[in-house]
Amino acid sequence: MESLSLWRLWRREFAGYSMGKFRQDLLAGLTVGAVALPLALAFGVASGATAAAGMVTAILAGILIGGLSGAPYQISGPTGAMSAILILISQRYGLEGVLAAGFLSGLILLALGLFRLGRFIAYIPAPVISGFTSGIAVIIFTGQINNLLGIETPAAHAPFIHTLEQIFDHESTLVKLLSYLQGGFTPNWQTVTVGGIVIAMMLFWPSRWGKYLPGSLAGIVVTTALATAAGFTVPIIGDIPRTILLADRLHLGQLPWASLGDLAAPILSIAALGAVESLLCGAVASKMTGVRLQANQELIAQGIGNLVIPLFGGVPATAAIARSSVGIKSGGVTRLVSIVHALLLLAAVYLFAGVLGQIPLAALAGVLMVTAVRMNEWAAIRFMFGNRFKTGVITFLITLLATISLDLTQAIIIGAALSAAVFINQVANLQIEIHEVDVDKLKARGIHLNGAQPHIRVAYLTGPLFFAATSNFNQAFADAHRYEALILSMRAVPTIDLTGIEALASLHEQMEHAGGRLMLAGVQPGVQRMMARAGLDQQIGHENFFWSSDQAILAAEKALHLVADESRAEAPSDLLD
Secondary structure, eight states: OTTOOHHHHHHHHTTTOOHHHHHHHHHHHHHHHHHHHHHHHHHHHHTTSOHHHHHHHHHHIIIIIHHHOSSTTOOEEOOHHHHHHHHHHHHHHHHHHHHHHHHHHHHHHHHHHHTTOHHHHTTSOHHHHHHHHHHHHHHHHHHTHHHHHTOOOOOOSSHHHHHHHHHHSTTSHHHHHHHHHTTSOOOOHHHHHHHHHHHHHHHHOOHHHHTTSOHHHHHHHHHHHHHHHHTOOOOBOOOOOSSSSOSSOOOGGGOOGGGHHHHHHHHHHHHHHHHHHHHHHHHHHHHHHSOOOOHHHHHHHHHHHHHHHHHHTOOOOEEOHHHHHHHHHTTOOSTHHHHHHHHHHHHHHHHHHHHHTTOBHHHHHHHHHHHHHHHSOHHHHHHHHHTTOHHHHHHHHHHHHHHHHSOHHHHHHHHHHHHHHHHHHHHTOOEEEEEEOOHHHHHHTTOOBSSOOTTEEEEEEESOBSTTTHHHHHHHTTTGGGOSEEEEEEEEOOOBOHHHHHHHHHHHHHHHHTTOEEEEESOOHHHHHHHHHHTHHHHHOGGGEESSHHHHHHHHHHHTTOBSOGGGOSOOTTOOO
16 A cells, blocks of 8 residues: 555546536635635744745645645645744744755655655654644744734743743733733733634634634634724734745755754754654544555655745645644545645635735734644543553653743654653563463373473563563563573564573573573564574574474473373474463
8 A cells, every 4th residue: 555656546536536526625625725724824924934925835735745645635734833843943043044944854854755764753652742732832822922912022942931931021911911900001902802802703603604614714804804994003914925936935046055054953853843743644634534644655745845835935834634624524535625725825815915914913813822722632631641641641741841941853852752762661561471381281182291390481471572671581580590491482572682682692591501491482583583693593402492382391391301191292283372
């Protein structure tokens, strides 16, 4: 399945395509476009660029990435998670840095797809993703307080911490609010009114109306009309050019190769987030549709899209879960949904640019605040905390705190480290059960021994035998020198590394020095190849490798002259451990 070419994906997707399906795609695309319009404007501003840049991103991503995508349901564009990273990059390196980092991240995404590394992106634990998403939601929410209240505060590298500092500053919003209560300060009630109306309409907009007009778009229409009619003096989006080729765009000759080292962290952050968010979107959507996402093709599409978008002045894009879900729920069946939604946005740019420019920034702040609250994975959070999964809760909280208190590039590194730590902790739990020979079981199978034999032990191992598990392994066999024969049943050991090889060699030497015998049963082919490369199979002796633990038990009893019935010394072939 993963080897499907783009052409084969298209052929399978559009097989039996009809006018009825086209009408479904058309209506779904128009619905997604209505949802995407306010988000494109808002995320463009929230990224440290312009509303026009957000529209260009949504248009090009919808056509280019949507057309090349690894699934029919993926709809890409500017997103909240990406904007939280981009605003920090913009504050530090300017819009030129954002465009350059976006372009170079596209190269990384393209390489990940071409080298078929998409499956490795899926190895990030759910608590890390949930914590990172919640942290980004906090950043987006707090980052819009200025626009909602109509105040201005200096930019900072950590918006959440900066907001807290502003609250407790001697000229902070809190002090101004107290002054207002004493009659000495008048807040910008107009921006609060505009933002409050949008928030209320998004929260209480009936779902049945949302099928035809999203609450976010309705709120923007109402507040824009109100602000214009009432003559509100509130900050607005401003001029939106009637073009998708913006004046502030990336020129390849201006790529900052000399300062590439400074942009390395932002580039990797954008690429990592773009890959994770796109594949996560595909995982969610595939559950809704039953159509599997071709991960590598999706990364190729994201890479090509992010190579092209900065050349037009757009910001980095990635797949959007909310917009993709709307397309699915609206009855969309092919990638034409993404293209139709992009064409609707393109028409809005050319036909309604003047009207879009009059939208108050406070209205976009309201959209972003509600979106930030909704983007939290509340079901996963409740499940994690409700069932008291300690490791998951700790991982979630650490990732959340790192995201809101540090540079997001550092948070991604911490999240990756946590992913590795959680993975190692989970797979390092090597289970070892040591049993005496079950004489009654063997007798029931017609194998007769000379009574119970406490000198022979069978140890059942479950899990990979690698560096993180060897401590448990060594502790379990600290007294192995007391056994005349120790049989390791390794059928449930899928892999072994050099540290595991060394632990086995040490155990063999310990047994041999004490006059005992180490025997291995059910060794997997991959594990046996590792042993052969290390020469451990010759060290232990090929005669001590067995298909099953039953066979090993009989061989041990025979070697120790404890088999009562020599005619049954060979184990039946169906005796498996």
